[in-house]
């Protein structure tokens with residue numbers, strides 16, 4: 001990450017925060033983007049030491065005007081972005097016939113359109129400035145299979161869109177030296193994972209996950225973050241349009257037990 005500047009959305013928590021911390025630990029600079037201004041300010045204060053550059057920027061990733069303003073300000077400040085990780089995301093569960101169209105749109109707006117807007121702005125800059133880059137989006141096993149627990153219609157559709165977009169962008173922008181890949185995290189200890197689960201049901205669910213995930217546990221946010229770091233860096237220089245699955249074996253396993 002030496003001399004690289006990486007923009008991370010969803011940097012206030014979970015996988016995005018872990019990526020941001022690892023970029024700085026690896027000698028890179030990071031732009032922290034999240035709607036939670038206080039949290040990214042606190043992380044920036046924690047990470048800013050010596051010559052390391054950490055820049056918090058508050059933004060709702062689903063708001064086109066705010067996304068454009070992030071890039072306008074970075075341009076004005078002479079900050080060149082080399083890599084992007086779009087980790088901002090939400091999950092609103094519910095059976096399809098009970099889901100409101102507002103909730104459906106909210107999930108699409110943040111997970112899919114938010115990722116698209118950041119890709120679009122960065123790709124435009126990189127092409128114009130004739131610079132290479134590496135973009136990492138966050139997909140999910142839900143892009144490929146239905147969750148046995150159910151109620152993941154909107155979330156799955158948004159992640160399926162991410163996976164399709166990764167392949168399409170990878171093909172379109174390879175000619176510019178810009179790589180586009182996805183990480184596919186399995187169940188990871190973050191706010192998003194537990195958002196829809198009442199406190200008193202979490203221990204039982206953790207136990208069930210431990211029994212059903214081949215590696216027998218949930219991931220820490222650092223584990224998918226390390227996969228993202230590899231895709232950002234030059235060690236993955238011939239990798240584009242791919243999905244790096246970091247799911248403890250979930251997708252490799254048939255759920256039927258006979």
Ligand SMILES: NC(=O)c1ccc[n+]([C@@H]2O[C@H](COP(=O)([O-])OP(=O)(O)OC[C@H]3O[C@@H](n4cnc5c(N)ncnc54)[C@H](O)[C@@H]3O)[C@@H](O)[C@H]2O)c1
Pocket residue numbers: 009010011012013014015016033034035036059060061062086087088089090110111138139140141184185186187188189190191192193221
């Ligand atoms: N945790 C998991 O088990 C898991 C599994 C597979 C994929 N993922 C994906 O990984 C990504 C990161 O998830 P996480 O588990 O770290 O979640 P998290 O809830 O810990 O963090 C998500 C971050 O996104 C931010 N955010 C949400 N909406 C935003 C908006 N409109 N504008 C700006 N910021 C916004 C939140 O403030 C938060 O800081 C998501 O795309 C998620 O779908 C997570």
